Amino acid sequence: MKALYNYLKEVAFAFVSLANGLLLTLKYFVTPWKSIITENYPDNRDHPSVADEFAGEVILIHDENNEHKCTACTLCQMACPNNSIQIISKQVETEDGKKKKVLDQWVYHLEMCTFCKQCIDACPQDAIKMINSYELSCFDRSTLTKVLNRPGSKLKEKAKVTPKVQE
Amino acid sequence: MENQTVTPSELKTEEFVVNIGPQHPATHGVLRVEVTLDGETVKDVLPHLGYIHRGIEKMTESLGYKQSIFLTSRMDYLSAHINNHLCALAIEKAAQIEVPARAKAIRIIMDELQRLTSHELWWGSCAMDIGAVTPFFLGFRDRERILELFEQNTGNRLTMSYIIPGGVMNDVRPDFVPKLKALLKSIKDYRKEYDQLITGNYIFQHRTQGIGVLSKEQAISLGCTGPTARASGLSCDIRKLYPYDGYEKLDFKEVIDYGCDNWARYVVRMEEMSQSIHIIEQLLDNLPTGDYRTKLKGVLKLPAGEYYQRVESARGELGVYIVSDGGAKPYRMKFRTPCYSNLGAVKPISVGMKIADLMANMATIDLVIPDMDR
Amino acid sequence: MISMIQFSDVTTWIHQLLSSCMAPWLVFLIELVVAAVAAVVALLVCVIIMVYMERKVAGHMQLRHGPNRVGWHGLCQLFADIIKLLLKESFTPTRADKLLFTVAPVLSLCVSLLALAPISWGPGLVLWNTNIGVLFVTAISSMGVIGILMAGWSSNNKYALLGAMRSGAQIVSYELSAGLSIVTIVALAGTLNTGGIIESQANGWWVLKGHLPAIFAFIIYIIASTAECNRAPFDLAEAESELTAGYHTEYSGMQFGIFYLNEYINMGVVAMIASTLFLGGWQPFYLPFDFPLAHAFNDIMALKFMETWPAWISWVSLAWPLVWFFGKLFLIIFFMMWFRWTFPRLRIDQLLKLEWKYLLPLSIVNLVIVALFIVLGLHF
Numbered sequence A: 001m002k003a004l005y006n007y008l009k010e011v012a013f014a015f016v017s018l019a020n021g022l023l024l025t026l027k028y029f030v031t032p033w034k035s036i037i038t039e040n041y042p043d044n045r046d047h048p049s050v051a052d053e054f055a056g057e058v059i060l061i062h063d064e065n066n067e068h069k070c071t072a073c074t075l076c077q078m079a080c081p082n083n084s085i086q087i088i089s090k091q092v093e094t095e096d097g098k099k100k101k102v103l104d105q106w107v108y109h110l111e112m113c114t115f116c117k118q119c120i121d122a123c124p125q126d127a128i129k130m131i132n133s134y135e136l137s138c139f140d141r142s143t144l145t146k147v148l149n150r151p152g153s154k155l156k157e158k159a160k161v162t163p164k165v166q167e
Numbered sequence B: 001m002e003n004q005t006v007t008p009s010e011l012k013t014e015e016f017v018v019n020i021g022p023q024h025p026a027t028h029g030v031l032r033v034e035v036t037l038d039g040e041t042v043k044d045v046l047p048h049l050g051y052i053h054r055g056i057e058k059m060t061e062s063l064g065y066k067q068s069i070f071l072t073s074r075m076d077y078l079s080a081h082i083n084n085h086l087c088a089l090a091i092e093k094a095a096q097i098e099v100p101a102r103a104k105a106i107r108i109i110m111d112e113l114q115r116l117t118s119h120e121l122w123w124g125s126c127a128m129d130i131g132a133v134t135p136f137f138l139g140f141r142d143r144e145r146i147l148e149l150f151e152q153n154t155g156n157r158l159t160m161s162y163i164i165p166g167g168v169m170n171d172v173r174p175d176f177v178p179k180l181k182a183l184l185k186s187i188k189d190y191r192k193e194y195d196q197l198i199t200g201n202y203i204f205q206h207r208t209q210g211i212g213v214l215s216k217e218q219a220i221s222l223g224c225t226g227p228t229a230r231a232s233g234l235s236c237d238i239r240k241l242y243p244y245d246g247y248e249k250l251d252f253k254e255v256i257d258y259g260c261d262n263w264a265r266y267v268v269r270m271e272e273m274s275q276s277i278h279i280i281e282q283l284l285d286n287l288p289t290g291d292y293r294t295k296l297k298g299v300l301k302l303p304a305g306e307y308y309q310r311v312e313s314a315r316g317e318l319g320v321y322i323v324s325d326g327g328a329k330p331y332r333m334k335f336r337t338p339c340y341s342n343l344g345a346v347k348p349i350s351v352g353m354k355i356a357d358l359m360a361n362m363a364t365i366d367l368v369i370p371d372m373d374r
Numbered sequence C: 001m002i003s004m005i006q007f008s009d010v011t012t013w014i015h016q017l018l019s020s021c022m023a024p025w026l027v028f029l030i031e032l033v034v035a036a037v038a039a040v041v042a043l044l045v046c047v048i049i050m051v052y053m054e055r056k057v058a059g060h061m062q063l064r065h066g067p068n069r070v071g072w073h074g075l076c077q078l079f080a081d082i083i084k085l086l087l088k089e090s091f092t093p094t095r096a097d098k099l100l101f102t103v104a105p106v107l108s109l110c111v112s113l114l115a116l117a118p119i120s121w122g123p124g125l126v127l128w129n130t131n132i133g134v135l136f137v138t139a140i141s142s143m144g145v146i147g148i149l150m151a152g153w154s155s156n157n158k159y160a161l162l163g164a165m166r167s168g169a170q171i172v173s174y175e176l177s178a179g180l181s182i183v184t185i186v187a188l189a190g191t192l193n194t195g196g197i198i199e200s201q202a203n204g205w206w207v208l209k210g211h212l213p214a215i216f217a218f219i220i221y222i223i224a225s226t227a228e229c230n231r232a233p234f235d236l237a238e239a240e241s242e243l244t245a246g247y248h249t250e251y252s253g254m255q256f257g258i259f260y261l262n263e264y265i266n267m268g269v270v271a272m273i274a275s276t277l278f279l280g281g282w283q284p285f286y287l288p289f290d291f292p293l294a295h296a297f298n299d300i301m302a303l304k305f306m307e308t309w310p311a312w313i314s315w316v317s318l319a320w321p322l323v324w325f326f327g328k329l330f331l332i333i334f335f336m337m338w339f340r341w342t343f344p345r346l347r348i349d350q351l352l353k354l355e356w357k358y359l360l361p362l363s364i365v366n367l368v369i370v371a372l373f374i375v376l377g378l379h380f
């Protein structure tokens, strides 16, 4: 008798537990407007749910006068764990006749970048930052190697005197 | 010969070898498991590693200490924060760097959130290995909420490189605490759904209870750690045994179960999720203010010597052994990863079981392949 | 369905029309082809709806949208998939048994289509009105395993072989309890003819008026038939986390498509049988109680009020049984999908234990009880 009771109890438990799970999926099924979490990606391009802080790509900050703050000190290049950054500098002669190193090309290999933000951390001038771009795929790998300083841009004069402020 | 009848026991049967993996839905990565089968019964299990070996340990020897940290996120990508934490701790210990209280608190919050994401993903994939597909999506849904929080505060979703020697990379957003509180509340609701859908499910219970028994002695001799070993009654929570970054001040339970089977491992992980929520809640109410990092020199040099540090990752004891010759680069960096040791448990608990149980065993041990191979 | 236009009127009219201008054998041939094509087309339409339904059900249960790119709410997704499958190469592994490998999907498709013959879709709308209808379906559907075994054996793949062996064990054992629960209803209805069984439910579906045994038989049949269709939670033959894709691992292109189609046809057949036996087939809902409200309800359900309407409207009533038939069909199919997207999979020994230790003894006891009911005259 005891065995039969236990047997029936088990069968009842099995049915109740299975029905419990069924109820949950039914709840999701009948309330799709509440439960669906998928984003219709290409349709919501205008208002993507990407956080502003998302580290998508390194850029060199330019202001409205087409000036950047990079002094070509190559600290970021050294900090980068996988050589995604190449700072190509050139020697120019200033008006007072001194030789000076200025940035020629800030080459960024997006295809190798791991978005670790070590370069941002290392830059003493806060010249670079990461932006939240997210559609980075392309057909040709070589288009991912970018020169970040815009043509004709030059060093912001004040940048040399302001030391890095800790945020 | 014609008149001889063959009884079933005399029938010549053959064992055959099946390769589960490297590409297989149940191995969650490129693990190859060579299984010898007798019909449906598993006779032998032989895991082959190396399909995702990237030489991380060797790579660190040519990178600086700071630069090596980003590589560790790629070992166990499901607990990237914890891996980063490990490296940061080891370097701090060696270079005697003081870490601000706020950084410590943020680190622990991130670690526990990471543990939650890892266990939620594990819950989904474990249920999927046992045949239920829907939980996989539920697990991902809940993990996604935490990943969004990571994205907002650390900039990345999976491989954060957020915890660095001296603190954390950047401060959390001002709305971090209220958002996290709301999140924890919804995670608790999700937990109820987990129980409704899978924990209470009769089929699931019968697929896991009494299957894959790993005795305490086996767990010790195989070097198992983490929830896998704690489900066999072995107390091995590094957060309790060798507390770091203020775990000693927090109130939480080390979850131990004596069931030794798949069900025990399941229960331990589910309970650990509650404990993680509990830990975060304690820290949230009085998050220390102040600095979030100690500024370090550009190039970090450790004094010559050997250093070992361990943390409790989502899968078990994660350790790093650093040999420094005083230079800017480590002489040797050796990681002790939990999955590699836990993988050893697959064979002893699966032999003699059905092939479906092998999948369940591998699922509840929670293998992350890049963590084994490095 | 009294005194209104019947399907048999339509078919008789067609028959007379054809006979008036053709030789009898030609009439027979044309009727055969037309009927077969009509049934297969109807079934294919059902399959299309089922596939779409499965994707949407799965999607919504898993917090997704399901297909929503091709056409309005993804309605054309299946057609896109069919085109893709047709354009893909049907690859045969080098060391596979070529003949069996090619024959296997076709064979399983034929077998599942054959099972359609004695199904009664509406009053008088039956391809082969035979007095062994249900027996025929049971006999034919057990042949489905041959196609699966063939596919598993011939692909020369260990996963496929394991999957095929599993499915063999599974289908052969679950046939027993499915058969016994069918016999329960056959005993109650007193006929094997599908039309006859449906007629016997004019005063209430068996699942309602057959007392507890009929309900038990219904539950057992649903479980057993889910297993026979290799649907989750009994999808061991294609358990994707263990055997990647089970017996059709090696199939690609349209050969895979046929197996896929086959799965849905099997589901359809099983659901049709279940609705015929337990839910009254095309009979509308009937309350087997004796009080005025129930009578009024039953009259409305039987479209009694339409009798006084002009004759041309009664053409509309032709669709009424079909609505019920397909409604029940898709209800049962929805249940099978619901199970699939909720439950974990059973292990092979648990599967066999469930059948041999629980379902089979239960259905035998059930059958005995039903026999007692009938002998004692307790049933309606």
Ligand code: SF4
Pocket: A058, A079, A080, A081, A082, A083, A084, A085, A112, A113, A114, A115, A116, A117, A118, A119, A120
């Ligand atoms: S984010 Fe990291 S990998 Fe990318 S450029 Fe900066 S330092 Fe290099």
Ligand code: SF4
Pocket: A069, A070, A071, A072, A073, A074, A075, A076, A077, A087, A122, A123, A124, A125, A126, A127, A128
């Ligand atoms: S970006 Fe910053 S760190 Fe890099 S070279 Fe320019 S100033 Fe130096």
